[in-house]
Amino acid sequence: MSPHSILRVHRLRVAFDHPLGTVQAVDDVSFTLLANERLGLAGESGSGKSTLALAILRMIKPPGHIQGGEVHLDGTELSSLDQEAIRRVRLAGIALVPQGSMNSLNPVMRIQAQIADALADHGVVLSKAELAARVADLLRRVGLRAEVADLYPHELSGGMKQRACIAIAICLSPKVIIADEPTSALDVVVQRQVMETLARVQRDLGAAVILVGHDMGLMAQFVDRLGIMYAGRLVEIAPIGEIITRPRHPYTQMLISSLPSLEARGTMHGIPGLAPLLRDLPPGCAFHPRCPKADARCRTEKPAVRDLAPGQQVACHHA
Amino acid sequence: MTTLMEIRHVTKRYGGGRLSGEGMTALSDLSMTIDADRPSITAVVGESGSGKTTLARILLGLTPPTEGEVLYRGQDLTSLSGEQRRDFRRDVQAVFQDPYEVYNPFYRVDHVLNTPVNRFKLAANRAEGRELIAGSLRAVGLRPEEILGRFPHQLSGGQRQRIMVARAVLMRPRLIVADEPVSMVDASLRATILGSLRKLTDEMGISIIYITHDLATAYQVSDNILVMYRACVAEAGAVEQVVKQPQHPYTQLLISSIPKVSTTRDWLADEGDETIRAIPGHDGCRFVERCPVAMARCAGSIPPLYRTEAHRATACFQFDASPELAPAEMGQVLEGAVALPAPVKGVNQP
Secondary structure: HHHHHOEEEEEEEEEEEEEOOOEEEEEEEEEEOOOOOEEEEOOOOOOOHHHHHHHHEEEEEEEEEHHHHHEEEOOHHHHHHHHHHHHHHHHHEEEEEEEOOHHOOOOOHHHHHHHHHHHHOOOOOOOOHHHHHHHHHHHHHHOOOOOOOOOHHHHHOOOHHHHHHHHHHHHHOOOOEEOOOOOOOOHHHHHHHHHHHHHHHHHHHEEEEEEEEOOOHHHHHHOOEEEEEEEEEEEEEEEEEHHHOOOOHHHHHHHHHHOOOOOOOOOOOOOOOOOOOOHHHHOOOOHHHHOOOHOOOOOOOOOOEEEEEEEEOOOOOOO | OOOOEEEEEEEEOOOOOOOOOEEEEEEEEEEEEEEEOOOOEEEEEOOOOOHHHHHHHHHHHOOOOOOEEEOOOOEEEOOOOHHHHHHHHHHEEEEOOOOOOOOOOOOOOHHHHHHHHHOOOOOOOOOHHHHHHHHHHHHHOOHHHHHHHOHHHHOOOOHHHHHHHHHHHHOOOOEEEEEOOOOOOHHHHHHHHHHHHHHHHHHHHHHHEEEOOHHHHHHHHOOOEEEEEOEEEEEEEEEEHHHHHHHHHHHHHHHHHHHOOOOOOOOOOOOOOOOOOOOOOOOOOOOOHHHOOOOOHOOOOOOOOEEEOOOOOOOHHHHHOOOEHHHHHHHHHHOOOOOOOOOOOOOOOO
């Protein structure tokens, strides 16, 4: 029996209207997320990974717009839903822990009130006692003491704030949690605690997680499968062990080998060249100017995404 | 041995006083020397609040110490003559974290390169100045024709950051203090920029203080490392040893907390691993509340730095059998590139 897929993204395209031309921020991205799975979306700045996360939740604002493609959540096609219905899906179906969310907590509201806000917004009406119990339960799930409910954000440390954001994200038991760089502002020791919290919460809920970021070490230790984004395209997706030991796409290969290790000191080498400006993409494969394997075909023909195995794809003429 | 810079028992406190209460100690009794003759890269690693940025500002003379002295070529920074001060500003250059904020958007980037050439009369004429600038850009892997004449917004963050390194290089400094020079730059570019810094040390004899929270890049590019925790030096020494065989419990915690790119998944531990104890108002080791091996005396007094090896010092009472490190010796602990002796087969190994 095949594992149950909870989220299916099919040929999603997002464009931004720029005075100098249309920018393809997300270009024909497809992937499937299984229930309980941890999927990573890695890429450098401008790769489109955060835009992809927002597009899944239909949170793209003008001058950006979703050009095409479908997003299916547990069988329901999200683009067929009206504004009110998609609003209900956000948080209850798919929860987002956005970048810098710990800085977006309302500074003049206690934590309990912010959680209550999220619940009330989705029509959950509770008595005072029920609310207190619900909040205490959520805080416990993220490893925070019940007293935190009565605190203001400025009274919490960075790690505690981020865990409070996770508590808000899970308050309606979503099926999918999308975490966009949840630990980038935190030090390594706190980062580990927050990621342990996220893992535990995910296990308790039976939810799937999409972790968006650029820290490959974090991906290696946390996700089951990893997708690599470059210039708006998903250029490779595979089980994390495969990505680390047998990356197929030249960009992935060079990215992995450019990572500074703590094992042995060697010569440091980056990937030569720069990521292309999205409004000025080269013809053919967007990576060809930096690719050691590029040939005439790469310079003219954009490689299609090919299936290598279930859940494993690559977009390269030479992979 | 010519000492370029020396910090003696420097403490830096912010705030305090009658209206604002306690105040905060950013650096506590720090001593170190930077040797002009043996160029090396020393990483200063720590989390926010560790004091590493304060150390950068003290070294650059941007902020005075609350206690202690900061000496440039044997002379206290506060008593430098006009000419000595100019020499100091040439000898010690800064590269800061944000490649976006440092540029005036109304000027082309040539401005940040022309200004020091003009100000310090680094060239005899325009042509020589142009060649000097072109050379410094090439030294950091940039092509002058792609950079000069552009405005900051026309360049990427990586290019802007490298221009700041080029600008620092122009002055032929003895020391560059780089505070998180690559944290705002994409991972694939970090290695390239850090490689440029390494070349500056190896080929041009410029010492670098590389301040960062990223232990992995610190390990790759540096010769020595200072690990800071809450205003104090926890551990210092040759980078290979400190990272591979950390002695201070904080260093051990730091290294084990870093998620590694490996197929071994041992990073997410079971719950309840973390040591936390509350010891309000204690005068002891800054790490005692989180230390898994804390002893009774740890809450009573702050451990000094013990010289545990020729190129290692650790501030932990576990090592009190070793001699205490005299401040003047920190320069020896952090010497130039240290060649590790090759392991002798059959003696220490099976």
